[in-house]
Amino acid sequence: xxxxxxxxxxxxxxxxxxxxxxxxxxxxxxxxxxxxxxxxxxxxxxxxxxxxxxxxxxxxxxxxxxxxxxxxxxxxxxxxxxxxxxxxxxxxxxxxxxxxxxxxxxxxxxxxxxxxxxxxxxxxxxxxxxxxxxxxxxxxxxxxxxxxxxxxxxxxxxxxxxxxxxxxxxxxxxxxxxxxxx
Amino acid sequence: xxxxxxxxxxxxxxxxxxxxxxxxxxxxxxxxxxxxxxxxxxxxxxxxxxxxxxxxxxxxxxxxxxxxxxxxxxxxxxxxxxxxxxxxxxxxxxxxxxxxxxxxxxxxxxxxxxxxxxxxxxxxxxxxxxxxxxxxxxxxxxxxxxxxxxxxxxxxxxxxxxxxxxxxxxxxxxxxxxxxxxxxxxxxxxxxxxxxxxxxxxxxxxxxxxxxxxxxxxxxxxxxxxxxxxxxxxxxxxxxxxxxxxxxxxxxxxxxxxxxxxxxxxxxxxxxxxxxxxxxxxxxxxxxxxxxxxxx
Numbered sequence: 001x002x003x004x005x006x007x008x009x010x011x012x013x014x015x016x017x018x019x020x021x022x023x024x025x026x027x028x029x030x031x032x033x034x035x036x037x038x039x040x041x042x043x044x045x046x047x048x049x050x051x052x053x054x055x056x057x058x059x060x061x062x063x064x065x066x067x068x069x070x071x072x073x074x075x076x077x078x079x080x081x082x083x084x085x086x087x088x089x090x091x092x093x094x095x096x097x098x099x100x101x102x103x104x105x106x107x108x109x110x111x112x113x114x115x116x117x118x119x120x121x122x123x124x125x126x127x128x129x130x131x132x133x134x135x136x137x138x139x140x141x142x143x144x145x146x147x148x149x150x151x152x153x154x155x156x157x158x159x160x161x162x163x164x165x166x167x168x169x170x171x172x173x174x175x176x177x178x179x180x181x182x
Numbered sequence: 183x184x185x186x187x188x189x190x191x192x193x194x195x196x197x198x199x200x201x202x203x204x205x206x207x208x209x210x211x212x213x214x215x216x217x218x219x220x221x222x223x224x225x226x227x228x229x230x231x232x233x234x235x236x237x238x239x240x241x242x243x244x245x246x247x248x249x250x251x252x253x254x255x256x257x258x259x260x261x262x263x264x265x266x267x268x269x270x271x272x273x274x275x276x277x278x279x280x281x282x283x284x285x286x287x288x289x290x291x292x293x294x295x296x297x298x299x300x301x302x303x304x305x306x307x308x309x310x311x312x313x314x315x316x317x318x319x320x321x322x323x324x325x326x327x328x329x330x331x332x333x334x335x336x337x338x339x340x341x342x343x344x345x346x347x348x349x350x351x352x353x354x355x356x357x358x359x360x361x362x363x364x365x366x367x368x369x370x371x372x373x374x375x376x377x378x379x380x381x382x383x384x385x386x387x388x389x390x391x392x393x394x395x396x397x398x399x400x401x402x403x404x405x406x407x408x409x410x411x412x413x414x415x416x417x418x419x420x421x422x423x424x425x426x427x428x429x430x431x432x433x434x435x436x437x438x439x440x441x442x443x444x445x446x447x448x449x450x451x452x453x454x455x456x457x458x459x460x461x462x463x464x465x466x467x468x469x470x471x472x473x474x475x476x477x478x
Contacts, residue, residue: 115342128447131404134306137250139221140191161250
C-alpha cells in the first residue's frame, strides 16, 4: 500500500461527509466497475441510491468527497470507466439495506440481504439456491452460481448488473465471512 | 388468453413471441427449448401446468434474453409499445424486466389503448417500476413477497434494496405494511403477499390468509414466488375473479410444494411437476365446499 493510499484510507469520515458529490454512471454494471476500481486504489467511497431528481429506475451512484473530484476522475479514467456526470449532493442519499438475516436449516444455511437470499450446503460449502429479487440478472446469477462451491463461484459483483445483484453480493460476502473466514 | 411478458437469462435469445408449451421439463417456444430454472420460465411453466387442468387456451408469451444489462428488456419494451395497442388479450402478467420508469409508463399508455383493457398482473422488476412510477393503482394484482411488500410500503424507496430500516420486512408486520402501501397508493387493486403466511388483500383490508401446509424448506428455493404468480395468472385467465384466484393460487402452490417434499437444495422444477395434481385437488375441494354450502 502506498503512502498516499494510506492517507486516503485514514481520512476522517466526517470530513468526507461534509462536502460530498456523487458519480452518476450509464448503468449499474459501470457503477460496480467504478467502485471496484476506486476501492482498489484505497478510496473510501460508498455506493448509494440516487436523489429523486436523477432517479431513473434500477440505479446506484457512488458517493465521494467532492473536494477530491479531480483525483477520483483521474483514477476512473485510468480504469476506463468514466461517469456520465458528477453532481454535488443537495438532498439525502438513500442508504442501502445493511441488515442480514441468517437462517439455519440444519444441513443448510441461508443468508438474506435486502430482497436476496443465498443458501449453501454446510457440509460441502456448495451454493444450492439463490432466491428473491426481481431484476433480470437474478435468474442469470442463480444459473451461474448454483451448484458451485462458495469459494469458486463467480461473485455477483463480477457478473451481476443490478441492485438485486448488488444485494446478492452482500449476502455472498456475509456467507463467506460466516463460512470461510475460519 | 393469458400473456406473460418477461426475460430469460441468456443473451443469445432474441425477442420471441408466441404460444408456449412444456415438454420434458423444458419450455418450448418457436422451436426453442428453454430451461425452467426460476424467473419468467418458472412462472410460464407454472401457468402452463395449471392451465392444463383449468382447460385454458395455450399461454402466449413475449420473451427476450437479458442477463441484467437491460438491453433485452428495452428491446421488448419498445416492441410492446409499438404492437400492444392493436392486440386483444384478456390477462397480461409482467415479470422479470429491467425496472425503468420511463419505459414502464410508455408500456402502460399502450396497455390503456387496448380494447378491452386486459387484467393486469405485475411481479418482480416490472412491479418495482410500476410502484416507482406512481401508477400502481393501474394494476389489478401485485404478487410481492414479504420483502417486496416492505418496499411497496416505503413511499421513498425506488427499489427493495433501499427500503428504510424502520420499515424493513418482518413477517408479523405484513398487515401493517399492506395498509401503508395502500395509504401511499403504492399497491395494485389486489395484493397477494407471499410468505410464511400468504395474504390476499385489497384497499379494504386483509381478505384472506393462507398458512397451511407450511413447508419451511421452500423459503430458500428460488422460483417459488414465480410459480405462485404463474398459477394465479392461469386462474384469472380461466375466468376466476382476481381475489378468488389469489386465494386458490396460494393454496395450490403450498400443496405442490408439500408434494415436492423439498429440501433447501431443491430446484423449482420439482414443485412445478406437482402443480397439475395440486390444482386439481384444490379445485375439487373448493367445489365440494361450495356445493355443501349451497345444500345447507
